Amino acid sequence: MKIGPLPTELDLRSLAVRGAQVEGIVAEESLPRLRQAGIEMAGPVAAAFSFERDESGRYIVVAAIQATVLMICQRCLGPISLDLNARSNMACVWDDQEAVALPAGYEPLIVGQVANLREIAEEEILLAIPVSPLHAEDCGTSEQKAALESEPAAKKEVSDRDSPFAVLEKLKT
Numbered sequence: 408m409k410i411g412p413l414p415t416e417l418d419l420r421s422l423a424v425r426g427a428q429v430e431g432i433v434a435e436e437s438l439p440r441l442r443q444a445g446i447e448m449a450g451p452v453a454a455a456f457s458f459e460r461d462e463s464g465r466y467i468v469v470a471a472i473q474a475t476v477l478m479i480c481q482r483c484l485g486p487i488s489l490d491l492n493a494r495s496n497m498a499c500v501w502d503d504q505e506a507v508a509l510p511a512g513y514e515p516l517i518v519g520q521v522a523n524l525r526e527i528a529e530e531e532i533l534l535a536i537p538v539s540p541l542h543a544e545d546c547g548t549s550e551q552k553a554a555l556e557s558e559p560a561a562k563k564e565v566s567d568r569d570s571p572f573a574v575l576e577k578l579k580t
């Protein structure tokens with residue numbers, strides 16, 4: 408089955424009643440908030456949602472979002488590609504008041520009659536993006552080490568040449 412773009416207008420509560428599942432992709436053009444935040448995507452976002460009702464009758468949305476973002480490593484300032492896997496367990500609520508009353512383990516998803524799954528996927532990516540992305544390997548440390556090693560060596564060379572003792576040695580011979 409070919410996976411198409413995510414729908415933008417869905418009644419999440421009726422999907423939960425039906426126990427539906429929705430999968431789709433979101434093109435980079437459909438992610439305006441990420442673009443505004445200066446976050447470059449390495450490709451389209453893959454999203455899978457499953458809808459259900461819990462034992463208290465809440466409308467539950469379980470989202471699994473996969474995306475690869477291109478950022479700048481905060482240690483070596485080189486490009487870094489990050490694979491994000493965001494999973495969340497959300498409960499549909501109508502307002503903030505209902506949101507604060509949710510039990511632990513549910514994230515509030517404030518939605519009206521219809522919701523845009525692309526916007527929800529985008530929000531999940533924004534939440535999953537690290538504030539300070541770093542390469543997994545010790546990128547900065549090795550560069551700093553190299554800088555530290557070359558610096559004293561250069562100084563040593565200069566001091567040998569200019570040393571008054573070196574001049575004396577020359578005069579003795």
Ligand SMILES: [Zn+2]
Pocket residue numbers: 480481482483484485541542546547
């Ligand atoms: Zn780095």
